[in-house]
Each structure stands twice: as structure tokens, then as C-alpha cells.
Amino acid sequence: MAEDLTNAITFYLSVDDIQRDDLGAIRHWNNLMIGFCESLIWLKGFTSDQVNSVEVKSIPDKKLYYEKGGKLFFKDSLLPERNLPSMLWSPIERGLPVKLPSLNHNYFGLEEKLKISLEPTLIEREAYAMIVPLNILESYLSTAPAIRLSNISWAIIRPNFAFLLGKPLLPLAAKVYWQHQDFIIPAGYELYPPLLSDDLSYILNAKGTNWIIWNEDSSYFVIRKNQLSALSLGSFRRSMKNINETAL
Amino acid sequence: MLVLKHNLFLDLLMSSEPSPYLKTITHLRVYEEIMLYGNFPAISEEDQAQVGTFLQCEYEDEQLDYPFEVPEFDEAAALWGARILYTAAQFLLYRQNSAQDLPNLFREFPGQITPGAILSADLSLRFLPDILIQLKVIDPEDALIEILENLLHDWHYSAISYSLNHEGLSFQNLEQSRCLMQLYLNRIVDKRNLKLAHHPFFAPRIGSDLGIYASQLWTDFIKPELPPYDWN
Known part of the structure; x- marks a missing residue:
């Protein structure tokens, strides 16, 4: 669906730092920016589709805001919740790097053979x-x-x-x-x-x-x-x- | 490979000075080229015998490729065919005889035309269409062209690659020998002679050879947009 440019609302999402792994499902959306502020992880740059998607909805204990006049409002709320925190934004791939497990030298499964x-x-x-x-x-x-x-x-x-x-x-x-x-x-x-x-x-x-x-x-x-x-x-x-x- | 099987004849060629006639015919059969040695050299009885033996060996070698029961080699027909081809090749190069002598030099085969005779004479006669094409390039009005075409009309197995007048061809020999019939059909398909393939005598036989694979093996044969040749 094409984006509605006249209704460009900036959404913000924050989760606690210990829930970093829960963001794995949306890491591949490369339009997102990530920032770290105290013990919170902040994401911004969602399209309206992404905000309503299953991937976002299935992140537990998240807080979803929209921004108006430098204030953050909870999604579907008219009361401002907090000020926009100032932080350094970076692309999500860089903020959430993928770690590969190191080579296991003690792996002894090499005798396993495939029968063709x-x-x-x-x-x-x-x-x-x-x-x-x-x-x-x-x-x-x-x-x-x-x-x-x-x-x-x-x-x-x-x-x-x-x-x-x-x-x-x-x-x-x-x-x-x-x-x-x-x-x-x-x-x-x-x-x-x-x-x-x-x-x-x-x-x-x-x-x-x-x-x-x-x-x-x-x-x-x-x-x-x-x-x-x-x-x-x-x-x-x-x-x-x-x-x-x-x-x- | 081709040269190896002629060991016997290479020995013959080496040992004594072979006659120009034998040299021309062996060269023709081995390399499929005409090589002439001198202007109308006389052909002796001995030459004839040597060429006869050579052609018989060639026939025995070729009959490995012949399906069904292979007809007997007919030495007289093979020699006659070689002689006709040799004389035609000479005439391609040298023209000292006058036009009146031509019918004498290209006399028809005195024996009976049997399937064996057709296959034996074909050893040399199959090269005659190429000579005819050369003759036509040099002079389309040449009297020799008509004489040779008349000869090929009786020996039309050798003329499948040539655009012969197909009226009144005799297919009696083909019906006698399944071997000759199959070889005839093979050559029509091999030379892609559509006119002959659509002849009412051959069309059903070639159709059954190609079977359901006609569209893969010979597309033109079944192409509907090609009108069949009008035989009437």
C-alpha cells in the first residue's frame, strides 16, 4: 500500500534494553533507525503498515508513541506522555549487529555420512x-x-x-x-x-x-x-x- | 580409416604402375574426388578386371550398411557404371570427340536392370549428378547433359540428389527388393528431396518411416503450407 504523505506521523517504539532479542523479528526493516538512551532502546521510522503489523504487535512490553510538537504521545492517546529524548540515531542493522557463534573445535559429528x-x-x-x-x-x-x-x-x-x-x-x-x-x-x-x-x-x-x-x-x-x-x-x-x- | 581398408589396393597401386582408369576410380571411391590422368587413355581388359575386383570389395564394405537381404553384386553393372562416370568426367575436361560420337560412348547397360545391378552401378553413378551440375555450369545447352539425364532416368537411385524429370520412372525393382526400397527411402530423406518424397509412390512409405516423429525428424515433409507437387 502506498504511504499517505499528508498524514506523516512519526512513530517511536521503546523497549527495555534486556529485551534486545525481541527486536530480531523487525531487524530486516532497513528503514528503521535505532538509538540507545539510558536503559531503553528506541526505534523510529516506522511506516503506518509496519506499526500495525504482527511483527510489531508481537513484541512484548513495548511502548509505542507518536510524536507531535516535540512531545511523545502513546499511540491512540491524546495525552502527552514524555518529551522526545535526545540521542544518536543509527541504522538498525548497525545498532543490532548479528553475532555468529564461534567455531566449535569440539564438534565430533564428522563421521556422519549421507547416503545417496x-x-x-x-x-x-x-x-x-x-x-x-x-x-x-x-x-x-x-x-x-x-x-x-x-x-x-x-x-x-x-x-x-x-x-x-x-x-x-x-x-x-x-x-x-x-x-x-x-x-x-x-x-x-x-x-x-x-x-x-x-x-x-x-x-x-x-x-x-x-x-x-x-x-x-x-x-x-x-x-x-x-x-x-x-x-x-x-x-x-x-x-x-x-x-x-x-x-x- | 577409409584408406586403411584399401590396403590391398594400395599394395596393388604401389607394386606395379597402375592404370589411369584404376587410379581414377580408387581415388573417386576413397576421397570422393575426380582425378584424371591423361586424355582418354585406352582401358585394357586387365584394367577392367582390377576395377571389377576393387568395386566388389567396395560393395562388400558398403553392404554392411544395407538393411534386409542384400542383393548380389553385379560386376557387369558396376563396371558399366564406372565406365560411364569415367567417360563423363573425361568429357568434362576434354572435348575432342564430336557430338555424333557421344551416343556411342554412352551406350545403355546391355544387361538386365536388377536391384543388384542398381546398387552395384550406384558405387560410381552416385557421383554423376555432381558432374551433371558442373556440365550445366559450363554450358547448359550441352548435348551430353541430355544423354546423361536419359541414362539416369533408368538408374534413378543414383539421381535422388539431382532434379531429374520424375515422369515415367520405373519402380518395379524397388518393389522386388526390400533392401533397395529401404535404401531408396533413406536416400530421399537424407538428400531432403521433397519433390520425390511427396510422390504418391513414396509419400506413404516415408510417412511410415518417420512415424509420429515426422515433426522432429523432417519438419518440411509434413508442413501443410507446402503444396504437394502436382503429378498430373
Whole structure:
């Protein structure tokens, strides 16, 4: 709500010095000024909204004044209560500094470990990769139109599976995965805790040169991105020929 | 990689002085460039045999990429295709023969055009459209252009990248061989030849190849604002 400039009333709030911690809830209002006078803490610069807000109302044992002609009146009162005290005003952040607890050298909780796992999720994402037995892939490739393979790159995973990456997926009965950064995660699962995925990605794959493929049992394996090659019938047959020759 | 698989032929090239014909054809297949050695050198029986063996190796290598059952290699067709291409390339550079000799030099394939023959001849003929384009740049009125276009009309698998007159094309061979059919469709999509893709013979087949992914794989094929080519 916009401020009513014609009705600019200056509000003052005073609390006892020992109640300093109760002002924590309004410390972030950086339009406030703070001053210290004897055993009282004074605040000024409230807007009319702030004066009526829950944060102010919930401060116990406060005294709320408005100022007129150098006198302070209790809010909603017509009788002057006291004179305006003279003091040095400073911004509230400076008057109420935040103290951080010092480092606890005796903290021995370092052995606690987070278990990273895959958890089923209801969030739906488009599948991006699949792992398929070589014989199923072979029978599809031998009749497939080349255009359907054009966006897909692949690698052989021992003993006899192929890893296919790219959209649109091939119409094969296979395990389907989706992609999150450089992680290839089984469809229907996501990393838990999800907040750690950036750190995990940095630890496992700092240079971003690998695909990290997760299994449902939270184990993973790594495929270098430059190990994948474009999928075609010729590529498949030549690879199989190579494998058979090295096996002999 | 490409060069390695030709070890056998590199040996052949090194051991004895190879004929210009063999050198041109191997260079064409390995580097996809035409390199001519001399003006119309004679082609001996031995050259023919060497080029035939070379093309057969090439065919065996390429058939790894062929889907379904691969048709048999047809050496006569492969040699005929290489010969046509070689002569066309010569004519691109040297013009000493008169126009009357042209039909003699570009005689039609004497054998039967089978799926195997089409794929074998395509090893060389696929480069013919590029030569045709060069010929058109030099002289659009050239009599050779019409002769070569007439040849390609029968061997239209090699001319998918070329804007051929598509009237009266014969698709009998395509229906005979699923391998050739699939290769033909693959090449139409690969060369993005919309005119041919919208031909009533191919449109439903390409549609079923693309499936529901046509919008991702080949947007132009299904674009409604493009009027289909009028075949009548």
C-alpha cells in the first residue's frame, strides 16, 4: 500500500534494553533507525503498515508513541506522555549487529555420512536414453529406416548390452532412462537428496566429459562422452565384427 | 580409416604402375574426388578386371550398411557404371570427340536392370549428378547433359540428389527388393528431396518411416503450407 504523505506521523517504539532479542523479528526493516538512551532502546521510522503489523504487535512490553510538537504521545492517546529524548540515531542493522557463534573445535559429528540413493518419483520427464540387449537392437537395426537412427549415439556395454542416447527413442523393449545434467537416471527415479546433485556431479564428473549412468540399486558406471558414436547399421555390424574378432 | 581398408589396393597401386582408369576410380571411391590422368587413355581388359575386383570389395564394405537381404553384386553393372562416370568426367575436361560420337560412348547397360545391378552401378553413378551440375555450369545447352539425364532416368537411385524429370520412372525393382526400397527411402530423406518424397509412390512409405516423429525428424515433409507437387 502506498504511504499517505499528508498524514506523516512519526512513530517511536521503546523497549527495555534486556529485551534486545525481541527486536530480531523487525531487524530486516532497513528503514528503521535505532538509538540507545539510558536503559531503553528506541526505534523510529516506522511506516503506518509496519506499526500495525504482527511483527510489531508481537513484541512484548513495548511502548509505542507518536510524536507531535516535540512531545511523545502513546499511540491512540491524546495525552502527552514524555518529551522526545535526545540521542544518536543509527541504522538498525548497525545498532543490532548479528553475532555468529564461534567455531566449535569440539564438534565430533564428522563421521556422519549421507547416503545417496535413488528414490521413486512422481515427477514426469521425457526419456532420453536406453539400455537394450544387443540381439534386440540388431534385429531392429536390420530393418530400420536410417532417419530414425540419425539423432542417436551409442556404445556397447559388456557383456552384451548397448547404451543408446538421444531422442526420439527407438521402439524397443528396453530399460529407459532420463537425463539430469550429466546423470542418466532410470525412468521413474530421481536422486535423493536432490539438493546434492550439483555437488555429486562436481565430485564424479568435474570436467563434464562423462555420462554417469545410475542403476536402480544406487550404483553407477561411467561412459566418456567421446566414446559414443553415431548409431547406424554399418556402425553396429562393424563393432560386432570387431568384438567377434577380438574374442577369437 | 577409409584408406586403411584399401590396403590391398594400395599394395596393388604401389607394386606395379597402375592404370589411369584404376587410379581414377580408387581415388573417386576413397576421397570422393575426380582425378584424371591423361586424355582418354585406352582401358585394357586387365584394367577392367582390377576395377571389377576393387568395386566388389567396395560393395562388400558398403553392404554392411544395407538393411534386409542384400542383393548380389553385379560386376557387369558396376563396371558399366564406372565406365560411364569415367567417360563423363573425361568429357568434362576434354572435348575432342564430336557430338555424333557421344551416343556411342554412352551406350545403355546391355544387361538386365536388377536391384543388384542398381546398387552395384550406384558405387560410381552416385557421383554423376555432381558432374551433371558442373556440365550445366559450363554450358547448359550441352548435348551430353541430355544423354546423361536419359541414362539416369533408368538408374534413378543414383539421381535422388539431382532434379531429374520424375515422369515415367520405373519402380518395379524397388518393389522386388526390400533392401533397395529401404535404401531408396533413406536416400530421399537424407538428400531432403521433397519433390520425390511427396510422390504418391513414396509419400506413404516415408510417412511410415518417420512415424509420429515426422515433426522432429523432417519438419518440411509434413508442413501443410507446402503444396504437394502436382503429378498430373
